[in-house]
Amino acid sequence: MRGADLLGLPVVGPGGEDLGRVLDVRLVQDGPILGAFAALRIEGLVVGRRALAARLGYDRYDAQGPWLVAAGVARLTRGTRYLPWADLQLTDGEVRSQVADLGPVPKIA
């Protein structure tokens, strides 16, 4: 399985409702040790509808300047949500969330 296989997959809720697409994959470096580092383990998926705005990363960090750009991108990415890996099922060509209301994307410290 490749990482890019997940990017862009449609995400549906428990009742089949459209929740957007996979915009990014959240990785945490606490997996098995591979060489000098712990492996990057998938923790969840960033889900939304505006892939281009999400690529800027403003929705992943606390607000940064320039404020006008930050405000504009924050508005564009206000619908971006986070789906923990434990709350999803991968089916043929889509991601099925087991919860209808997804939480906000946890900020990266």
Place this chain on the structure above:
Amino acid sequence: MTGRVRDLALHLLDRQVVDTDGAAVGNVDDVELHVPEDGSPPYVIALLTGPQALGPRLGGRLGSWLVFWSHALSRHSGADPGRIGMELLTDLGAQVTVARSRVELGVHENEDRARTYFVERIPGARDARR
């Protein structure tokens, strides 16, 4: 224990891979995931580089074209992309550093052949800075 957090597209894909001498090896075009049989979350076991990794990620005609020509020009029948195991990484930051040279990794067979058989035969090419 909570480890450092990174997002795949934001922090890893398209990053430059360099060897320990700082020479460019390629870009991170995709990653290979290991899916444990016990149902625990997948984790990254290798970085993938080259057109055979980038093509499927791009999709469409351009992606298919990249994969087709890379495969057609390859001496080997396999359509696998260049693979850099995560155990070879020595740094994972703004760029990815690996403990092998580009030649040792052998991840860009077509580029290396083009350099050897075409570019280096152009008069004056050997005088150019590497």
